[in-house]
């Protein structure tokens with residue numbers, strides 16, 4: 001039986017023209033390139049067409065890009081092949097996956113929220129690794145399960161080095177609300193280098 005998120009997102013990637021055109025990498029990444037290692041492994045979670053992952057791969061990083069939508073990954077694959085980029089992809093439900101411990105140099109989480117992932121990210125990043133996270137804040141008409149509370153993300157990672165935390169307004173690119181402004185939270189945080197970090201329970 002198909003996963004409900006896969007059904008939903010496969011439909012969107014197949015039928016919404018705006019999801020099929022190549023996008024620019026996220027500004028939160030391009031604005032913090034000085035923090036990135038020149039080599040290493042990036043995990044792009046709920047990657048969509050992995051525009052940011054492909055950008056980082058073109059700069060010499062290796063990328064693993066994961067998403068529940070095979071339609072999204074097919075689009076991504078077309079772009080990856082054109083430029084022979086070092087991006088590996090897999091289709092999977094990322095609600096609460098297992099990830100290897102202290103394995104990734106960078107984790108990207110853009111516009112996808114599954115709170116169980118936070119503890120998984122804490123363990124999967126190498127000491128000194130970077131987390132870049134951006135998604136919508138909850139507003140009156142929204143389901144709090146899928147959207148952040150104000151300061152929630154910052155509080156979860158407040159024992160890490162917070163390089164940037166901001167709550168800002170962005171114009172929605174949703175085709176049905178092209179000019180709607182939505183509030184988003186942005187986090188750039190570095191996991192402590194010490195091996196004996198106390199992980200959140």
Ligand SMILES: C[S@@+](CC[C@H](N)C(=O)[O-])C[C@H]1O[C@@H](n2cnc3c(N)ncnc32)[C@H](O)[C@@H]1O
Nearest residue numbers: 005009046047048067068069093094110111112
């Ligand atoms: C708003 S898009 C963001 C895509 C990409 N991160 C970006 O910022 O361009 C949300 C993505 O989450 C993926 N997604 C939704 N539910 C998922 C799940 N349970 N497991 C993995 N990916 C999921 C969708 O397929 C979609 O690609």
